[in-house]
Amino acid sequence: MKIPTTLKHKPxxxxxxxxxxxxxxxxxxxxxxxxxxxxxxNDRGKIDISAxxxxxxxxxxxxxxxxxxxxxxxxxxxxxxRSLAHFREAYRYEHLYDPQQPVIDRVGLQGDAMTVAICTDxxxxxxxxxxxxxxxxxxxxxxxxxxxxxxxILKDMGY
Numbered sequence: 001m002k003i004p005t006t007l008k009h010k011p012x013x014x015x016x017x018x019x020x021x022x023x024x025x026x027x028x029x030x031x032x033x034x035x036x037x038x039x040x041x042n043d044r045g046k047i048d049i050s051a052x053x054x055x056x057x058x059x060x061x062x063x064x065x066x067x068x069x070x071x072x073x074x075x076x077x078x079x080x081x082r083s084l085a086h087f088r089e090a091y092r093y094e095h096l097y098d099p100q101q102p103v104i105d106r107v108g109l110q111g112d113a114m115t116v117a118i119c120t121d122x123x124x125x126x127x128x129x130x131x132x133x134x135x136x137x138x139x140x141x142x143x144x145x146x147x148x149x150x151x152x153i154l155k156d157m158g159y
Contacts, residue, residue, distance in 0.1 A: 001056060003033040008040035009052050009067055018054075023142055030055045030062060040067060075114065077150075078107055082116040084143070087136050096129045 003014050015034040022029040032054050039050035051073045055062035068076075086104045090096040097104075097118040106113040122128055136143070 001032040003035055003054050004061060007061070009035070009050065010038040011035035011052075012037040012049075024139065030057060032056045036070070039069065075109075078114065079116060081147075082107065084136065084147075086116075087133055090133060095126050096133055 001016060001019075003011050003016055005011055013036040016032070018031055018033045019029045020026060022031050025031070035052050035054065036049060037052065039048040041050075042048055049070050050067045051070055052067040053065060055065045082105045087096070099120070102118040102120045104116040104118065106115055118129065119125060
């Protein structure tokens, strides 16, 4: 499906027909495309690039389409990777984390750090963390394929 170019987000690089590869939802999703382009929130004289997931209801482009600044997409990737690393060793803890030390990591960014931690404010964390871990395990092959691809591309770019 063609991504619209007449809306506020202005696509520059696109991945159309994303519904064919949208993880467990492949071929049965409303996420029809991904794009990198000029952000819809740009003010005159200020240009930001954003990543967008384009969702289509079958009749119109959805207001639930998501647009994120590129640094946030990368920050989410960092959060995913640190979480995956934690859950590889989480079996060592009775509740899949150490309640006395819920901080998994502090990742240095921009002169400060992103804290990666288990959400102990969640009153059902012991139940939810088991479901989360199970879902990660079930999606391991799919996530691993994408991480290996990302790793290869980053290495090719010199990172």
